[in-house]
Amino acid sequence: MRLIEAIRSALSAITANALRSLLTMLGIVIGVAAVIAMVAIGSGARNLVDQQIRSLGANLAIVTPGNVTQGGARLGAGQASTLTNEDAEAIRHEVDGVVAAAPFVQGYAHVVAGGSNWGTRIYGIDLDWFSAREWDVADGRTFDPEEIRRGDIVVILGQTVARNLFSEEDPIDQIVRVRNVPFRVIGVMAPKGQSAFGQDQDDVIFVPLDAGRRRVIGRNYAKDGSVGSVFVKFANEEDIEPGIESMTELLRQRHRIMGEEDDFSIRNLTEIANTASASANTLSMLLAAVAAVSLLVGGIGIMNIMLVSVTERTREIGLRLAVGARPRDILSQFLIEATTLSTIGGALGVGLGAGAAYLVAQLAGWPSLVSTNAIILAVGFSALVGIFFGFYPAQRAARLDPIEALRRE
Amino acid sequence: MALIETRDLGRVYNLDAGRVVALDHVSLDIEKGDFVAVMGPSGSGKSTFMNLIGCLDRPTGGQYRLAGTAVESLDADGLATLRNREIGFVFQQFNLLPRVDALGNVELPMIYAGYDRKTRRERALQALGRVGLAERAHHRPMQLSGGQQQRVAIARALVNSPSLLLADEPTGALDSRTANEILGLFQELNREGVTIVLVTHDAEVGRHAHRLIRFKDGRVIEDRRQEPVDARDLVPEAAE
Numbered sequence: 001m002r003l004i005e006a007i008r009s010a011l012s013a014i015t016a017n018a019l020r021s022l023l024t025m026l027g028i029v030i031g032v033a034a035v036i037a038m039v040a041i042g043s044g045a046r047n048l049v050d051q052q053i054r055s056l057g058a059n060l061a062i063v064t065p066g067n068v069t070q071g072g073a074r075l076g077a078g079q080a081s082t083l084t085n086e087d088a089e090a091i092r093h094e095v096d097g098v099v100a101a102a103p104f105v106q107g108y109a110h111v112v113a114g115g116s117n118w119g120t121r122i123y124g125i126d127l128d129w130f131s132a133r134e135w136d137v138a139d140g141r142t143f144d145p146e147e148i149r150r151g152d153i154v155v156i157l158g159q160t161v162a163r164n165l166f167s168e169e170d171p172i173d174q175i176v177r178v179r180n181v182p183f184r185v186i187g188v189m190a191p192k193g194q195s196a197f198g199q200d201q202d203d204v205i206f207v208p209l210d211a212g213r214r215r216v217i218g219r220n221y222a223k224d225g226s227v228g229s230v231f232v233k234f235a236n237e238e239d240i241e242p243g244i245e246s247m248t249e250l251l252r253q254r255h256r257i258m259g260e261e262d263d264f265s266i267r268n269l270t271e272i273a274n275t276a277s278a279s280a281n282t283l284s285m286l287l288a289a290v291a292a293v294s295l296l297v298g299g300i301g302i303m304n305i306m307l308v309s310v311t312e313r314t315r316e317i318g319l320r321l322a323v324g325a326r327p328r329d330i331l332s333q334f335l336i337e338a339t340t341l342s343t344i345g346g347a348l349g350v351g352l353g354a355g356a357a358y359l360v361a362q363l364a365g366w367p368s369l370v371s372t373n374a375i376i377l378a379v380g381f382s383a384l385v386g387i388f389f390g391f392y393p394a395q396r397a398a399r400l401d402p403i404e405a406l407r408r409e
Numbered sequence: 410m411a412l413i414e415t416r417d418l419g420r421v422y423n424l425d426a427g428r429v430v431a432l433d434h435v436s437l438d439i440e441k442g443d444f445v446a447v448m449g450p451s452g453s454g455k456s457t458f459m460n461l462i463g464c465l466d467r468p469t470g471g472q473y474r475l476a477g478t479a480v481e482s483l484d485a486d487g488l489a490t491l492r493n494r495e496i497g498f499v500f501q502q503f504n505l506l507p508r509v510d511a512l513g514n515v516e517l518p519m520i521y522a523g524y525d526r527k528t529r530r531e532r533a534l535q536a537l538g539r540v541g542l543a544e545r546a547h548h549r550p551m552q553l554s555g556g557q558q559q560r561v562a563i564a565r566a567l568v569n570s571p572s573l574l575l576a577d578e579p580t581g582a583l584d585s586r587t588a589n590e591i592l593g594l595f596q597e598l599n600r601e602g603v604t605i606v607l608v609t610h611d612a613e614v615g616r617h618a619h620r621l622i623r624f625k626d627g628r629v630i631e632d633r634r635q636e637p638v639d640a641r642d643l644v645p646e647a648a649e
């Protein structure tokens with residue numbers, strides 16, 4: 001019997017008992033739906049983390065003052081930072097593989113332009129910032145080295161700030177006041193969009209490091225030339241680990257630390273990303289294992305119903321044998337029936353799982369990712385479940401004695 | 410060469426309760442084109458004999474040749490092919506597939522013979538026409554009377570043009586008038602050249618055959634030719 005015909009007759013057997021078939025499939029449907037949804041959600045989450053790290057900039061480490069390992073000790077307000085822009089300078093020149101070392105200070109300020117006023121984050125940066133964050137201006141220009149050196153009172157606006165203060169107007173060469181200091185707008189940054197945590201990354205302004213320290217953010221930064229943190233960007237991912245080691249060495253020397261705790265800490269942002277995506281992986285593996293168990297249960301359900309079906313249709317089997325079916329025809333008939341059942345279940349599960357993944361992605365604002373591979377794998381696996389669990393019932397059918405089968409009520 | 414040749418054919422069941430000799434050294438020839446009625450009391454081995462000559466069962470002794478083929482030498486697939494090509498079965502309980510219409514039921518043996526869909530359709534319709542049910546091709550068994558169901562079963566038995574039609578109590582589940590119609594159909598088919606072996610309890614049914622074989626305790630106790638009654642003559646009588 002040709003395969004298509006066999007499938008057609010399997011379909012008619014399945015639809016003859018539609019409700020029972022549906023209930024039988026349910027295990028497979030749920031199992032596959034779970035796999036699809038979990039894989040999709042897992043890779044959605046992983047992509048989110050990746051995207052977040054990428055939006056921060058690739059191959060990045062961050063040097064912060066204080067020792068995070070020491071009970072998370074952080075710099076309190078008014079406390080002197082131990083990190084300076086000379087440290088950043090030294091890192092830039094002495095550590096191999098470093099492309100940029102961007103010291104910065106950050107704070108929060110109200111920006112006033114004409115009648116409008118807008119509260120936003122303010123960063124004091126130097127030129128390395130742009131290459132470290134892989135982020136540039138869209139309109140106007142960036143700071144020139146002289147402006148950075150002198151700490152001129154010029155400002156680059158984030159898109160959101162520009163829009164809120166100037167709407168349609170061109171902000172370039174306009175004056176905005178921050179803490180009553182008149183800054184001249186020289187550029188507007190390219191849009192960066194939301195961060196992974198829903199933070200608007202374009203709600204920000206940038207000023208030269210020294211201008212920020214002296215005029216706006218204040219604290220003790222102005223006195224000792226200290227900075228909030230330093231982004232360090234490496235050329236390659238492989239440079240990061242050795243780079244961190246030599247940075248640690250360098251900063252210890254510069255800070256004259258011998259034996260006691262470091263007064264700084266360095267984190268590898270790429271590694272954090274990897275850790276995060278690894279744990280996302282572990283989670284989805286775990287969920288996939290649970291889903292696999294559910295598929296197994298679904299398979300046993302199919303085996304059960306196929307055994308019932310073989311018993312119910314014993315006379316039919318006897319008749320088929322009498323009119324010339326070979327045992328292997330009977331075997332393949334029931335095997336195809338079980339496989340069709342489980343494959344339809346798998347397809348329904350893919351639909352359901354993709355729907356669920358889409359919904360979750362919509363709610364969480366993630367990219368929805370149901371890969372073709374996952375679909376092929378899920379449907380293929382459910383077909384295998386059908387073959388595996390359908391084999392025993394099919395073999396029982398094929399081994400029936402025609403006379404006894406015909407005599408059975 | 411006879412169509413059916415059995416020599417000392419035997420079938421013994423070894424049960425916990427003891428040995429049952431269902432068929433005991435039966436040697437018979439049945440010629441091509443004959444119409445044979447097999448009779449005898451219950452348990453005399455009629456069905457056992459039919460199952461053996463129908464290649465559904467294997468003998469425990471003796472030889473059986475069907476159309477010259479030594480059946481003992483065949484494996485399960487060989488027996489299946491032989492049943493498919495050479496034998497048509499008609500059962501007391503019709504044994505139609507309930508989910509499939511008359512046409513689909515008649516097509517069944519051709520599926521295993523490997524015919525394509527179109528050929529199957531054509532031939533099944535032709536076979537249904539032969540039993541007078543062409544216009545019921547798309548009715549399911551549930552929508553047909555007992556006599557009509559048995560006609561569908563006969564069409565199914567004939568569709569692969571077998572050399573032998575085997576019917577075990579084909580009229581057992583039918584009233585006498587319908588039974589007569591079915592017997593008339595058998596006689597008609599027989600006139601067209603189909604070899605028929607029919608098992609019955611009913612002496613009246615047995616009278617429609619050309620040859621009567623009587624079993625008792627697994628042995629042939631009577632084997633004679635007879636002048637058959639014609640089912641067509643009985644029609645007005647049964648109609649009263």
Ligand SMILES: Nc1ncnc2c1ncn2[C@@H]1O[C@H](COP(=O)(O)OP(=O)(O)OP(=O)(O)O)[C@@H](O)[C@H]1O
Nearest residue numbers: 422424429430431450451452453454455456457458
């Ligand atoms: N599967 C079996 N196992 C054991 N004994 C069997 C089996 N089939 C038949 N027999 C025995 O073989 C003998 C012949 O049985 P068979 O069915 O051939 O009788 P029959 O002539 O067809 O009877 P009936 O007219 O009632 O159908 C009986 O004694 C029966 O008990």
Ligand SMILES: [Mg+2]
Nearest residue numbers: 455456457577
């Ligand atoms: Mg019997």
